[in-house]
Amino acid sequence: MVHAGQNEPLAKLWDIDDEEIPKYLEIERTLINADKIINQELVNLGVAGTIFAGSYIDVKTNKTNINTIDQSKARNIINNSPLLKQYEAFISIVIVKKSYDELKNLLNGINELAKKREPFGIVVTLHVINNEVIITSCNYNKRFLRDAEKMGAIIVSSTSCGQENHEDKEKDHESKIFDEFDINFPVFGGDGLYIKHTDPDKPEKYSIGFWAICENNVNCVVTAGHCFYGYPPNTTIKADCYHSGWNNEPSDKIIGKSAIYITTPYDLAIIDASDINVNLKLRAAIRNTGSAYSELIINDGITVSTIGAHLCKSGYITHVSCGYLKTLEGFVINIFGDWHENMYFTSTPATSGDSGSPLFSFSAINIVILNGILAGSFGGDTTGFLILSTIIEYAKLHPVTE
Template sequence: MRNFYFLLNLLLLFFIFDKLSLVYTKEALAELWDVEDNELLDFFAIEKKLITIDKILQPLIKEHILSFGGTYINVKKKQVFVNTVDPSVVPIITNSSELMHTDYLNFITFVTANNSLVTLADRFLKIYGLIKQFRPKNIECYIDMEFNNIVIRHSQKKNNSEFLNSTRVYNPIFIQPSVNFSHPRCKEGITQFPILRRNLILEILGGEGLMNLLNREECSVGFWARDNYNENLNYIVTAGHCSIKRSRLAGAENFAHMSWDSPKLNRLGQMVNSDKIDRYDFGLINITDSTYLKSMTTLIRNTDSKSYAELIMEDGIEVTSYGSHACKSGWRSHVTCGYIKGLGTITTDSKGRAFKDLIYYSKSAFQITCAGDSGGPVYSYLQDLKTVGLIGIHLGRFGDFSKFLPLNIILSKGKIKLVRSSH
């Protein structure tokens, strides 16, 4: 009997480690699209074509804003879907000079919809007014293009009933976030097993770890930036909530770097005191006088990949298409990817404070980010699977949805510029 239980436990242990290994056998983007690695470039080309078509469609349907309810792409189905309220206007779009002499129409599907862009925008604005009035806690509000409706994600643990009831007149969809497939690195007891590198100089890559040495808060390296007016000032951009600047201990915090493959802490510098930490949730760690400035790179860590262990961050770009991919590199969950779900969103925190313009990304029912990933770079792949365009920094998770702060807000409000790759 004892041997039986020993064998049973051995098999269980093997199953657990086998399951964990399966999580990391594919490229992160292949995991998202549920394809094999050798199919990635084909699907990547499909997505690029769909985004191109979507960029052409968006201004066309805005000329008939009462007749259409927005667009979204689906890479697996190889289609750009156009929510259509008035089908009689469809020929105007299909006969446009931008589309009629191309094969783009083979990749466009017009689907019946109830809500136009005007209706959605008007309802969203009115719900935002209710958010400011009732100050609900921990909600996410956005326009979901696939549902052709406004979605309000909320926690059952928070008493937001007065706010939720007040929004029913606008017929939103209410969702209580959940996760069916948790990320194994987020689970208590599953830790990283570092492999010490032989070289003594540890480069600092986007997605690696940061620690606030005052309160032991873990976050992630975002990207390297310089001051707009003084190029000698160098910063690491990360999430603002990694700091406790709002306390009486302001100015006493030091941050350290933690590589994925080394347990050693390397002291970097202090976070610059700024009201942007509260208003936009990003912070700047001043590394100008740090000996580790020479170790700072524009690369993004992707160690779990068999072929692309380091990603080249070439430039900053903006997200334009619902349904396109967004990937992030972070201290805990490493590189994971999701679909763009919400643009121009409204998010409230545990105090009921509202934050605009965060972007939501998700792989439905899957947890793709963990505590400790905050501040890590969020990016989209460019012309291949080695080079990426930065689109923001990761800020947190609510159920199966994750959120990031767009790059253009960080650069403009922080008065900084992105240090670009020299590769």
């Protein structure tokens, strides 16, 4: 159903009117809190991985869905726990075939198989909602996929495999947030990032993640590590990185030079912005589009860990889109054989050129919480992102918030 007052990205995700967003955000916050308490109690009771198989929230039904392999035992556990009994109104029991321990053992087995067979171009995820371990792969790795399927994994053919296509958005005049004659240009998360490689006439386009303060109190910008393929990691040769607003070609305004980048075990790059162009102004905000709010203020940074909670991204190519957190466990081996770890996976739409963009959740209609950066879209509705806690720990940085 299309609503007359449906302009905000969350309204489109939840299929509601814009004015209903605060109500549904409050429902989601309540469910997230209930989900955490319920799962911790199941851990305390020692049944989280044996009788149960994870949980996920559904904002539209106002429920926390709890997977179990034994409905009778699950109901008895809930009835005999005073704490769980308090949240019974939020609980919906879902019967599944595999316990969480079984799923985790299968995931670990696939991990060991991957180390032995050395596949590439695969995404392996533990899906609580589907109650399966799912492998998304290109049309190779046949021996690995055959063995993994025998172990019990579900195989899904990738629709990307390095052949991603996209259509550039038409110029959105409503998203323009500064006067065309203003000499100062704000730099937002989600803006374009052009990287000049060995051929200066063919810059690569990606997305800016977020502004942070790095070691020695230096301004820096975070993006994805694979944006710098072509330069050896930690090389003394630094790539020049330039800013671009949405729908624009590369500007001559430099953000900075690559400081560090890695592609394994994490997909992460840091740009030294200490000598940023004087007309560029870093902002603790994310660019928005098609909304009454052209910028989204970052006021916190955490990692969402509740399956079914909303997550959005703002990227240079596809702009702002939202989806749901799908899985907290899994790994990626890209087409170059690099392993990516500490990634979560969402259904948030993205494509080539959105890499590095910020992942965030809304706390209010124009205020957001930073969650990480987009690593890549792996076909279908699977998008992987590097979680914020890993970025902070590895790079020793602090996101700038307002």
